Amino acid sequence: MSEKKLTIALAGNANVGKSVIFNYLTGLHQHIGNWPGKTVEKAEGTLHFKGYTIDIIDLPGIYSLSTFSIEELISREYIAVERPDLVINIVDASILERNVYFTLQLMELETPMVMALNQMDMAKKKGIKIDHKKLQNLLGIPVIPTVATKGTGIYQLLEKSVEVIEKGGINPPKRKYGKEIEERIRKIAKLVEKIQFRYPARWVAIKLLEGDEQVEKEIRKINPEILPTAKRLAKEIGEIHGHSCSTVITSERYEIAGCITREVQEILPPIRPPIRERLHTLTTHKILGYPIMAISILAIFYSIFTFGEYSSRFLSDFFYGWQPIFESVLGVKIVGRLVWGAMEGIIAGVTIALPYILPFYLILYFLEDSGYLSRIAFLMDNVMHKIGLHGKAFIPLMLGYGCNVPACLGCRILETERERLLAGFVVTLVPCAARTAIILGLVGAFLGVQWALALYIVNFLIILVLGRLAFKALPGEPTALIMEMHDYRAPHPKTVLMQTWFRLKEFIKVAFPLIIVGSLVIKLIEVIGLLEPIGNILSPITVNWLGLPAITGITLIFGVLRKELTLVMLATLLSPMGGIQVLTPIQMIVFTLVTMLYIPCVATIATLVKEFGLKKALFITVFEVFFAILVGGITLRLLMLANLF
Amino acid sequence: MKRSGNRMELPLTALRNGESGIITSVKAGRGRGRGWGFKKRLMDMGLTPGTKITVVKSAPFHGPIEVSVRGSRLALGRGMAERIFVEKEG
Numbered sequence: 033m034s035e036k037k038l039t040i041a042l043a044g045n046a047n048v049g050k051s052v053i054f055n056y057l058t059g060l061h062q063h064i065g066n067w068p069g070k071t072v073e074k075a076e077g078t079l080h081f082k083g084y085t086i087d088i089i090d091l092p093g094i095y096s097l098s099t100f101s102i103e104e105l106i107s108r109e110y111i112a113v114e115r116p117d118l119v120i121n122i123v124d125a126s127i128l129e130r131n132v133y134f135t136l137q138l139m140e141l142e143t144p145m146v147m148a149l150n151q152m153d154m155a156k157k158k159g160i161k162i163d164h165k166k167l168q169n170l171l172g173i174p175v176i177p178t179v180a181t182k183g184t185g186i187y188q189l190l191e192k193s194v195e196v197i198e199k200g201g202i203n204p205p206k207r208k209y210g211k212e213i214e215e216r217i218r219k220i221a222k223l224v225e226k227i228q229f230r231y232p233a234r235w236v237a238i239k240l241l242e243g244d245e246q247v248e249k250e251i252r253k254i255n256p257e258i259l260p261t262a263k264r265l266a267k268e269i270g271e272i273h274g275h276s277c278s279t280v281i282t283s284e285r286y287e288i289a290g291c292i293t294r295e296v297q298e299i300l301p302p303i304r305p306p307i308r309e310r311l312h313t314l315t316t317h318k319i320l321g322y323p324i325m326a327i328s329i330l331a332i333f334y335s336i337f338t339f340g341e342y343s344s345r346f347l348s349d350f351f352y353g354w355q356p357i358f359e360s361v362l363g364v365k366i367v368g369r370l371v372w373g374a375m376e377g378i379i380a381g382v383t384i385a386l387p388y389i390l391p392f393y394l395i396l397y398f399l400e401d402s403g404y405l406s407r408i409a410f411l412m413d414n415v416m417h418k419i420g421l422h423g424k425a426f427i428p429l430m431l432g433y434g435c436n437v438p439a440c441l442g443c444r445i446l447e448t449e450r451e452r453l454l455a456g457f458v459v460t461l462v463p464c465a466a467r468t469a470i471i472l473g474l475v476g477a478f479l480g481v482q483w484a485l486a487l488y489i490v491n492f493l494i495i496l497v498l499g500r501l502a503f504k505a506l507p508g509e510p511t512a513l514i515m516e517m518h519d520y521r522a523p524h525p526k527t528v529l530m531q532t533w534f535r536l537k538e539f540i541k542v543a544f545p546l547i548i549v550g551s552l553v554i555k556l557i558e559v560i561g562l563l564e565p566i567g568n569i570l571s572p573i574t575v576n577w578l579g580l581p582a583i584t585g586i587t588l589i590f591g592v593l594r595k596e597l598t599l600v601m602l603a604t605l606l607s608p609m610g611g612i613q614v615l616t617p618i619q620m621i622v623f624t625l626v627t628m629l630y631i632p633c634v635a636t637i638a639t640l641v642k643e644f645g646l647k648k649a650l651f652i653t654v655f656e657v658f659f660a661i662l663v664g665g666i667t668l669r670l671l672m673l674a675n676l677f
Numbered sequence: 678m679k680r681s682g683n684r685m686e687l688p689l690t691a692l693r694n695g696e697s698g699i700i701t702s703v704k705a706g707r708g709r710g711r712g713w714g715f716k717k718r719l720m721d722m723g724l725t726p727g728t729k730i731t732v733v734k735s736a737p738f739h740g741p742i743e744v745s746v747r748g749s750r751l752a753l754g755r756g757m758a759e760r761i762f763v764e765k766e767g
Contacts, residue, residue, distance in 0.1 A: 095718075095721050095722055096717070096718070096721035098714075098717050098718075098721060099714070100714045100715075100717055100718045100721070126748075127747075127748050127749045128748075129723070129747045129748060130722070130723050130747055130748070130749055133721070133723065242717075275702070275726055278717060278720070279703075279720060279725065279726065282717075282720040282721065282725055283720075283725040283726060283727065286723060286725050286728075286747075290747075312750075316734070316736070316743065318734070318735075318736065318737040319737075406752065409752070410736055410740070410741055410743065410752045411736055411740070413736065413740050413741045413752070413754060413755075414736070414738055414739055414740040414741070414755065417754070422754060423741065423752075423754075512715055512753075512754040512756055512757040513741050513752055513753065513754035513757065514715065514718050514719060514722060514751065514752075514753055514754070514757060515751065515752045516722075516749060516750065516751055516752075517743070517750045517751065517752055518749075518750070519750075
């Protein structure tokens with residue numbers, strides 16, 4: 033390590049203003065990626081301060097350092113193993129007790145740290161007065177009051193952080209538990225000290241007493257003899273207190289946090305409930321909450337899709353306007369067509385990324401920062417339980433009706449990897465705007481709206497059934513909602529903009545290559561004249577099983593690129609035979625159903641790869657193709673039996 | 678921490694809107710994983726035995742419950758809330 037380079041990690045609960053501080057510190061010098069092999073976002077940035085180049089790592093917002101979620105695991109591994117020079121613990125001054133509980137856990141990891149006592153303005157509004165000097169004395173770590181949204185205290189925070197590091201990064205003092213617990217911690221710690229382990233011995237001892245599965249697993253590999261001793265000691269503590277040892281330790285930690293909080297804070301609650309409280313009551317009202325939600329969602333939908341459709345068409349026209357120039361330069365021979373194929377991939381990417389994903393991210397962060405997202409989840413929780421998900425999953429599902437890409441990205445708001453995958457899978461079955469165009473343009477136009485509606489209902493039932501099945505099939509704990517509803521607040525515009533911008537950049541980096549390669553492959557198939565043979569190869573499926581004309585195989589392949597293309601192509605290919613009307617009503621329904629269910633577009637697949645990895649993305653894709661064919665064939669036979677047409 | 682006697686242990690869902698109780702225990706759930714993670718999560722959010730908890734309101738159709746605990750506002754799924762036992766405050 034060079035002399036002038038430092039690493040500082042930001043840690044704290046969710047919604048404490050961590051990203052505001054992160055963006056304030058790093059500005060445009062940041063990089064958003066994923067933690068290796070995980071669907072958890074990793075935000076990194078750099079800044080220069082007093083001759084140092086400081087790397088800032090924004091750890092995920094968490095409430096504890098146990099193993100409830102991957103975020104918690106990642107955070108504690110990072111702090112204990114990568115050993116940043118310092119951890120800045122960002123704390124919401126208006127909910128001090130729970131935040132200090134987390135601070136105590138960070139201190140147990142024996143890492144040098146400084147506390148940023150943030151949202152002092154919010155606390156003041158709530159009538160909470162905090163003596164930060166006293167807090168500093170009681171905790172034994174430096175405490176700097178800040179108001180991140182105004183930039184207050186950030187300089188002092190950095191100054192103090194560097195000062196602590198320069199002094200050699202002193203570890204925070206150890207907090208003592210009750211005598212009977214301390215004795216046992218010491219006993220286990222002694223055993224742990226003898227083995228080579230990457231975590232501090234005392235911390236390991238506490239975690240073993242708490243019954244932390246991850247730590248147990250790792251210790252088992254090194255020296256399994258420690259475990260029975262720890263189990264026995266934990267049981268003894270449990271017997272003394274009449275609660276499980278894990279409960280006892282958590283309670284004691286909260287006890288300490290509570291004592292400290294009572295010492296340093298004074299509460300003078302405001303007499304009149306402030307506007308944000310009344311807004312909360314209104315938006316979670318058992319009757320009024322729902323129409324408010326419906327109107328907000330419809331408004332969001334309407335604005336995203338009006339904007340999306342308009343700008344998408346504009347961009348599309350703009351790019352396709354270059355096609356003749358392109359062709360005149362490169363010719364319409366193989367090379368020219370392949371290059372244009374790659375261009376089409378870029379166009380497909382741009383016409384999704386800018387018109388749909390950009391506003392989506394903006395609105396998502398706006399809703400999340402303001403706090404309304406959690407109120408929607410509160411209202412929709414029990415509906416989502418029907419498919420094994422909880423309230424928060426409603427957001428991505430709803431977005432799926434617009435475009436599956438942002439919907440898949442939105443699955444990140446769920447806590448566990450299992451929930452994310454489950455939601456990601458369900459979301460890809462939701463008919464997006466492009467598929468809606470086909471449903472309405474084919475079935476709706478030729479057979480009537482009632483049939484289009486029937487298809488939507490069938491789709492909804494399929495989502496319900498597959499969601500439930502996937503929920504049963506995926507291992508892991510059942511989902512339950514435990515969610516904080518933080519106070520309503522005005523989102524910090526600069527942070528929302530920066531979050532949007534860096535995530536859009538990240539999306540482009542990951543998804544574009546896949547989209548371009550995908551469209552190149554399809555173009556290549558077309559150019560070397562394989563389209564028709566493939567259409568023929570597919571005919572056992574398209575003709576024999578699904579009862580469709582052979583040429584539909586070609587349109588379905590192109591549909592991978594962009595779903596709405598299938599209808600356009602179908603019309604073009606069928607025009608010599610007399611147009612779409614040559615299809616029988618049953619063929620129309622089967623074709624629409626298959627189009628609706630088989631893999632979303634290449635952009636969605638790219639997103640799935642980005643979010644869940646190649647293997648899972650491939651599995652979902654292959655499954656949905658087979659499933660769509662299966663459902664299509666069955667529907668054909670049922671409709672023929674029913675003799676409706 | 679357990680005070681037995683003429684006072685009754687109730688599940689949190691038995692409290693009406695606006696009523697408060699003192700948490701006596703959180704039962705781990707049934708089935709896979711037995712909900713260890715969720716019990717721990719509730720503890721980490723501050724729902725430890727002996728803590729005062731207030732039911733603010735419940736969402737309709739057996740939806741989640743809004744509670745106020747240690748100065749923060751939480752939404753708890755119905756299934757979760759049924760496993761939290763409290764002693765009602767007079």
